[in-house]
Amino acid sequence: MVQYVYCPRFTYYEIYLSIPQHEEQRYKVLEGRKVHEQREKLGARYLRKRLGCIEKRTHLHLGTDDGLVGIVDEVLFFPDGTAAPLDYKWAQAPKAPHRTHRLQLAFYAKLIRTTKKLPVTRGFLVYVRSGNRLVEIPLGNKDEKLLEKAIRELREIAAGWYPPPTRKKKQCPDCCYLFLCGGA
Numbered sequence: 001m002v003q004y005v006y007c008p009r010f011t012y013y014e015i016y017l018s019i020p021q022h023e024e025q026r027y028k029v030l031e032g033r034k035v036h037e038q039r040e041k042l043g044a045r046y047l048r049k050r051l052g053c054i055e056k057r058t059h060l061h062l063g064t065d066d067g068l069v070g071i072v073d074e075v076l077f078f079p080d081g082t083a084a085p086l087d088y089k090w091a092q093a094p095k096a097p098h099r100t101h102r103l104q105l106a107f108y109a110k111l112i113r114t115t116k117k118l119p120v121t122r123g124f125l126v127y128v129r130s131g132n133r134l135v136e137i138p139l140g141n142k143d144e145k146l147l148e149k150a151i152r153e154l155r156e157i158a159a160g161w162y163p164p165p166t167r168k169k170k171q172c173p174d175c176c177y178l179f180l181c182g183g184a
């Protein structure tokens, strides 16, 4: 899902053609790994207290019958019977949550709703580079519609549709598939 928002065509090379990324060469991926190291240090104690959740499960592998799969950093369970995904970002907190991050949370919310049969109306992000700032993101109909569109397109890509390139040309020089794609 993250790659799809980065560029739909990127997912074509990765999913349909199964050409592996060279992750070790990708700065952003390496940064992402640092988040997981940080998470261990941050600890559940603080989040559980601050958010009032009654249970927290980490690194959950969730999958639906229609083929959606994902690994959720953390799933929080609340006394009112709801649940929420929480994800750590090795980034500074932006003024408004990035589209990629919203869509990722909406995807996790769908996985939790479907597999755990619990209502999920919000998600949380922790921005590690802003002093572990915790941000609550309400998830509504608009997020669900965007997610459904993304899932539809990802299924089409998996079936062989060659999607248009990203509109954010400046990310192409950094892309590991540039030599195949030619860029936007």
Ligand code: SF4
Pocket: 006, 007, 008, 009, 010, 165, 166, 171, 172, 173, 175, 176, 177, 178, 181, 182, 183, 184
């Ligand atoms: S080079 Fe640009 S358009 Fe092509 S796959 Fe990479 S990010 Fe997408």
